[in-house]
Amino acid sequence: MANTILRYILYWPLNILSVVVAYILAPIAALPVFVTTTPPKGAYGNPRVGEWLVQFWAWITTHDAHVDSGRVDNYFTVPDSAWGRYKARVLWIWRNPAYYFKHHVIGIRASDPGAFLYERRFKYLHVQFGWKLYRNDPDGKRMYAFRIKPELKEGWS
DSSP states (O other), X not given: OHHHHHHHHHHHHHHHHHHHHHHHHHHHHTSGGGEESSOOTTOOXXXXXXXXXXXXXXXXXXXXXXXXXXXXXXXXXXXXXXHHHXXXXXXXXXXXXXXXXXXXXXXXXXXXXXXXXXXXXXXXXXXXXXXXXXXXXXXXXXXXXXXXXXXXXXXXX
């Protein structure tokens, strides 16, 4: 357990850096020139047809949903236009920054000794540390988790 906690602490700066860089570079990564219908290596999840970022940019977004999921699944209401699709892709990356990186690079296997997740919801705060052990991704890995998120109203997520 001590080794896993140390590993978590050592990965923390990589997590923060990947999120900050994802926020900054999202408007570039979401440009149409970097969008393809071919999922990048390591992507899985919803098998429906969608648009994905090219392999070079895969780290910046989710590993388990295509980059158009925010628009297709109605997380964001945007015009059905090139500008609307671009805007939704940027918003999707900002909503899920560097998930691919946090899963494939700093994620761990659920079976790793000491794998842990601390999660608590306070009245207006959601706290999460560890790895998302509740996920059941096909490769057996669990995504790095660090969240201290204010909630606008009690129980809202």
